[in-house]
Amino acid sequence: xxxxxxxxxxxxxxxxxxxxxxxxxxxxxxxxxxxxxxxxxxxxxxxxxxxxxxxxxxxxxxxxxxxxxxxxxxxxxxxx
Numbered sequence: 857x858x859x860x861x862x863x864x865x866x867x868x869x870x871x872x873x874x875x876x877x878x879x880x881x882x883x884x885x886x887x888x889x890x891x892x893x894x895x896x897x898x899x900x901x902x903x904x905x906x907x908x909x910x911x912x913x914x915x916x917x918x919x920x921x922x923x924x925x926x927x928x929x930x931x932x933x934x935x936x
Contacts, residue, residue, distance in 0.1 A: 858896035860889040864904050872904050 865873050865880030873880050875887075885901065896902055 858891050858893050858901065860885045860887055860891075860901065861905050862887050864901060872900055874904050 863875040863883060864885040865875065865877060866882045866884045867873055867877075867879040868881045871879075872884060891899070891901065
């Protein structure tokens with residue numbers, strides 16, 4: 857789902873612009889509105905706030921399985 861991060865406005869000639877744009881004339885999508893990712897992309901909403909449309913990075917807590925092809929290494933003997 858795509859959630860509108862901030863108001864998205866239309867200019868007088870129908871171009872979508874972000875909140876605070878000097879040519880904003882008509883509220884097109886309110887902050888918090890939800891659309892499917894496909895609809896948001898088809899309507900051009902993901903280009904208004906592109907930094908909000910980027911996919912989230914994978915969870916860093918997930919680890920790759922250990923490489924078991926190597927044998928167990930023996931600890932080094934202490935030098936005297």
